[in-house]
Amino acid sequence: xxxxxxxxxxxxxxxxxxxxxxxxxxxxxxxxxxxxxxxxxxxxxxxxxxxxxxxxxxxxxxxxxxxxxxxxxxxxxxxxxxxxxxxxxxxxxxxxxxxxxxxxxxxxxxxxxxxxxxxxxxxxxxxxxxxxxxxxxxxxxxxxxxxxxxxxxxxxxxxxxxxxxxxxxxxxxxxxxxxxxxxxxxxxxxxxxxxxxxxxxxxxxxxxxxxxxxxxxxxxxxxxxxxxxxxxxxxxxxxxxxxxxxxxxxxxxxxxxxxxxxxxxxxxxxxxxxxxxxxxxxxxxxxxxxxxxxxxxxxxxxxxxxxxxxxxxxxxxxxxxxxxxxxxxxxxxxxxxxxxxxxxxxxxxxxxxxxxxxxxxxxxxxxxxxxxxxxxxxxxxxxxxxxxxxxxxxxxxxxxxxxxxxxxxxxxxxxxxxxxxxxxxxxxxxxxxxxxxxxxxxxxxxxxxxxxxxxxxxxxxxxxxxxxxxxxxxxxxxxxxxxxxxxxxxxxxxxxxxxxxxxxxxxxxxxxxxxxxxxxxxxxxxxxxxxxxxxxxxxxxxxxxxxxxxxxxxxxxxxxxxxxxxxxxxxxxxxxxxxxxxxxxxxxxxxxxxxxxxxxxxxxxxxxxxxxxxxxxxxxxxxxxxxxxxxxxxxxxxxxxxxxxxxxxxxxxxxxxxxxxxxxxxxxxxxxxxxxxxxxxxxxxxxxxxxxxxxxxxxxx
Numbered sequence: 001x002x003x004x005x006x007x008x009x010x011x012x013x014x015x016x017x018x019x020x021x022x023x024x025x026x027x028x029x030x031x032x033x034x035x036x037x038x039x040x041x042x043x044x045x046x047x048x049x050x051x052x053x054x055x056x057x058x059x060x061x062x063x064x065x066x067x068x069x070x071x072x073x074x075x076x077x078x079x080x081x082x083x084x085x086x087x088x089x090x091x092x093x094x095x096x097x098x099x100x101x102x103x104x105x106x107x108x109x110x111x112x113x114x115x116x117x118x119x120x121x122x123x124x125x126x127x128x129x130x131x132x133x134x135x136x137x138x139x140x141x142x143x144x145x146x147x148x149x150x151x152x153x154x155x156x157x158x159x160x161x162x163x164x165x166x167x168x169x170x171x172x173x174x175x176x177x178x179x180x181x182x183x184x185x186x187x188x189x190x191x192x193x194x195x196x197x198x199x200x201x202x203x204x205x206x207x208x209x210x211x212x213x214x215x216x217x218x219x220x221x222x223x224x225x226x227x228x229x230x231x232x233x234x235x236x237x238x239x240x241x242x243x244x245x246x247x248x249x250x251x252x253x254x255x256x257x258x259x260x261x262x263x264x265x266x267x268x269x270x271x272x273x274x275x276x277x278x279x280x281x282x283x284x285x286x287x288x289x290x291x292x293x294x295x296x297x298x299x300x301x302x303x304x305x306x307x308x309x310x311x312x313x314x315x316x317x318x319x320x321x322x323x324x325x326x327x328x329x330x331x332x333x334x335x336x337x338x339x340x341x342x343x344x345x346x347x348x349x350x351x352x353x354x355x356x357x358x359x360x361x362x363x364x365x366x367x368x369x370x371x372x373x374x375x376x377x378x379x380x381x382x383x384x385x386x387x388x389x390x391x392x393x394x395x396x397x398x399x400x401x402x403x404x405x406x407x408x409x410x411x412x413x414x415x416x417x418x419x420x421x422x423x424x425x426x427x428x429x430x431x432x433x434x435x436x437x438x439x440x441x442x443x444x445x446x447x448x449x450x451x452x453x454x455x456x457x458x459x460x461x462x463x464x465x466x467x468x469x470x471x472x473x474x475x476x477x478x479x480x481x482x483x484x485x486x487x488x489x490x491x492x493x494x495x496x497x498x499x500x501x502x503x504x505x506x507x508x509x510x511x512x513x514x515x516x517x518x519x520x521x522x523x524x525x526x527x528x529x530x531x532x533x534x535x536x537x538x539x540x541x542x543x544x545x546x547x548x549x550x551x552x553x554x555x556x557x558x559x560x561x562x563x564x565x566x567x568x569x570x571x572x573x574x575x576x577x578x579x580x581x582x583x584x585x586x587x588x589x590x591x592x593x594x595x596x597x598x599x600x601x602x603x604x605x606x607x608x609x610x611x612x613x614x615x616x617x618x619x620x621x622x623x624x625x626x627x628x629x630x631x632x633x634x635x636x637x638x639x640x641x642x643x644x645x646x647x648x649x650x651x652x653x654x655x656x657x658x659x660x661x662x663x664x665x666x667x668x669x670x671x672x673x674x675x676x677x678x679x680x681x682x683x684x685x686x687x688x689x690x691x692x693x694x695x696x697x698x699x700x701x
Contacts, residue, residue: 001204004044006086007218008200012184015173017166019197022088027073030066031087037061038090041068046223047078051120055082058090083222091198096186097153101135101170103180103506105586105616108513110135110174112167114149118186128152137511140171155189162195177215178208178505207479207503227290234286236273241645243268244298244372246291248284250275250309252584253558253613256641257681258303258361263643264679265365266377270297272644275304284317292328299330299371301364305564306338307529307543308431315343319350326354332367334358337563338543362682378643403495403522404471406578407604409537414440414469416494418461418485419476420452424500428476428541429455435538440468461492472496474530474539482526483508490521498539499525502584509587516589523589524580529559531580542579550575551604552688555595556611557584557618561640565611565684572685574692577605582618592622596631607634607692609684610675614641614663623669634691635675638684639666 003011009019024044025031033039043055050056055077057068072085098118104111112135116128131152133145150163170182181203188198209216221229231238237252245262247269249255255274262269271294275287291297304314314335331354335343344357358364415432419425420442429439429452441464442452448459458464461473473489475482475497482504489497490512504526516523524531530540534547542559546567554569554576556562566579582588582595592610599605612619619639626635642663670677676687 001206001209001216001219002046003202003204003218004046004084004086004220004223005042005200006044006084007220008182008202009197011173011177011179011202012169012182012197012200015169015176017169017173017184017197018162018195019200020088020091022086025069025085025087026083031069033087033089035089039065040088040090041065041072042086042088043072043075043077043082044084044086044220045077045080045082047080050077053077080223083220091188091196092191093186093188093198094191095189096198097189098130098183098185099149099166099170099187100181100183100185101174101179102183103510107134108510108587110137110507110510112141112145112149114152116153118188135171137507138175140175141167156193159189159193159195166195166197173202175507177202178205178212178507179203180205180506205506208505210503211478211480227294230286230290231273234283234290236275236287236290238274238290239272239645241269241271242296243270244296245368246270246273246294246297246300248273248275248287248291248300248302248304250304251558251560253556253561253611253640254303254305254564256613256644257561257564257638258301260640260643261361261365261680262301262368263378265369266374267365267368267372268375270294281317281320284314285321288318288321288327297329299332299368300327301368302331302333302335303361303364304334305336305560305567306340306343307559307563308338308541310339311335311337311343312339312346313343315346319346322350322352322355324350326352330354330356330371332356332358332364332371334361334364336360337567338545361680403520405598405602406496406531406580407533407599407602409472409496409531409533409539411436411438411536413471413537414438415539416440416461416464416468416470416473416489417442417455417476418473418489420444420455421447421450421457422476425476426452428500432474432538432540435544436536437538441470461488461494465492465494470494472498472539475499475501475525477501479503479505480508483512486512486523486526487515490516490519490523493519494521497521497523497525497589498528498530499523499583499589500528500530500541501525502527504585506586509585513587513589521589525583525585525588527585528581528583528588529562531578532576533578534576540581546570547579548575549577551577551606551692552609553577553595553599553605553607554579554609554611555592556581556609557613558611558640559584561611561638561681564681565609565638568681568685569609569688572689574685574688577602584613586616592618593625596622596625596635597629600629600632605633607636607688609688610635610637612637612639612666614639614644614666619666620669623673623675626675627673631673636678636684636687636691637670637675638678638681639663639670642667642679 006024013019038060041057059065059068096118098115100113112133113130115130146167174182183201184197186198188196190196249258252274259269291300356367417429421444442457447457450457473494475485477485482501529542532538532542534549546563548570678684
């Protein structure tokens with residue numbers, strides 16, 4: 001969640017960083033600043049390049065101020081007009097610098113960056129080279145790092161204390177507010193040698209904002225449209241697009257794949273909307289009202305794969321919303337998975353003429369194509385050749401030599417549930433037991449000595465490990481407590497840890513990853529649906545219906561895509577040796593490369609399916625590993641979100657398409673490594689069948 005400059009400076013000031021005085025002015029207001037002219041008037045927009053676009057103007061006195069304000073309120077920057085302006089005294093600047101603390105996904109670290117030249121051209125590469133230092137957590141910048149930054153900027157000796165105050169204050173703001181970015185540009189030296197934060201840019205981790213109402217309240221409603229605000233209030237992941245088909249989908253991965261399928265069919269989606277894991281009448285009503293009330297939407301596409309979610313319950317919720325009346329606009333529903341046939345029967349029996357049922361994605365595209373205009377199908381430019389390089393060691397968690405293969409997980413595996421007594425833990429532990437998983441203990445602080453059914457509860461993981469051999473721990477604790485739960489299991493030397501929870505603060509995970517590497521615990525997640533070895537073992541929230549025993553290992557960044565793709569393989573006669581989710585968060589444990597290494601020499605796996613998403617470098621890294629290691633088994637891949645607009649977050653935290661051709665890089669890297677890339681889910685079974693024939697034929701020869 002990005003903040004306006006004036007809000008960013010409030011956080012800086014609270015952390016002890018010197019900022020200029022200022023007042024916020026809204027349309028129609030007449031400012032009466034208590035500080036003398038000249039003034040700087042600044043548009044409060046979230047888009048970059050404000051200064052170059054004319055959004056920052058110097059005003060020498062009150063006569064010119066109304067005209068400048070009107071001009072700035074009418075000036076769109078990044079497609080949006082500012083809902084407010086910031087008025088500050090103009091500073092007498094002698095030098096400008098750049099200082100920031102930012103969470104780096106690529107480097108898996110908090111980075112302290114300084115540059116001896118700041119201002120509008122800091123990103124152009126002009127001026128001095130930046131100094132970038134990794135900051136250890138939770139300690140923060142060391143004195144040596146502060147000195148290194150100080151000398152790189154060329155400040156005077158008497159400015160050392162002031163500079164230290166800025167850097168440590170910046171870290172305090174990051175730590176106290178869960179910031180992903182805290183940037184001062186410029187940090188100005190003003191008359192008298194004082195250091196002053198003249199501009200500020202802050203991004204708050206959404207996972208932290210969700211649990212801190214005072215931070216969530218900093219989101220400026222003036223930057224969002226009515227539908228974005230309604231979706232935010234309802235708890236949907238929603239992104240407004242430019243088409244005419246309103247989409248309601250469960251799961252970010254499937255929602256991105258749906259968006260891609262529509263675009264490739266020449267049917268323009270009006271939005272990305274991830275309904276989430278529940279679809280009761282209220283959520284369905286909120287979603288339909290959001291889309292049916294949108295003048296751009298001519299039809300609605302409900303595309304659901306029922307995992308734990310029941311399609312029959314979804315159908316009942318939809319019919320309750322419609323209340324026997326025809327929908328205001330045509331609705332196409334494609335239901336698959338859990339209770340899909342029952343759900344279809346309910347919808348069919350309604351007799352509603354504007355409610356259409358599709359058996360599959362292809363059928364849905366055909367129906368939607370008759371309800372509105374078709375444009376030229378999107379063609380992805382994936383022919384760009386992008387060089388990739390393999391890190392010396394695969395990124396992520398190192399595996400211990402004594403950790404059993406995930407393929408060996410089975411009825412004899414002894415499982416601990418951290419958070420067993422909570423609602424989610426209790427529910428999913430019951431489903432795991434029904435599949436044959438051997439849950440021997442649970443952990444909930446202050447409930448030690450009690451039982452959940454027949455399962456003993458302990459206060460700590462260490463106590464549970466003293467009483468039982470724990471082969472795997474599965475975590476269902478709330479996001480703020482996830483990092484400590486993972487560290488507790490790792491410290492107790494639990495070989496496998498599966499973290500289901502979504503919404504783990506990123507700074508917390510940066511603290512966890514080095515500890516995992518040190519002791520070798522294998523972590524799946526956070527934000528993973530878990531792992532399943534069909535007919536043998538399940539640890540997670542995966543439905544069991546899509547999976548059949550077979551020769552394909554399925555590794556995925558998305559839960560719904562895991563179910564969807566595995567169901568298609570199973571229907572085509574190709575079962576799974578195992579299926580697991582690496583996790584949808586930006587910082588996770590085991591990655592694709594390490595999982596491929598785990599099954600490399602196992603004869604139970606004949607081929608691998610990789611299900612990727614936009615954002616991050618997971619696909620590039622695994623391609624580099626496959627190419628460098630001459631991987632011996634065929635691999636098929638699918639990447640969701642190929643048609644996503646750049647810079648927009650698509651659902652969970654891991655799925656964001658960066659500017660600069662990230663999609664082309666992913667596809668190019670995969671193909672260079674000899675990995676077959678499918679552009680749609682429909683292509684997966686045929687591609688996998690074709691590749692499976694080759695090693696079998698070679699073995700027969």
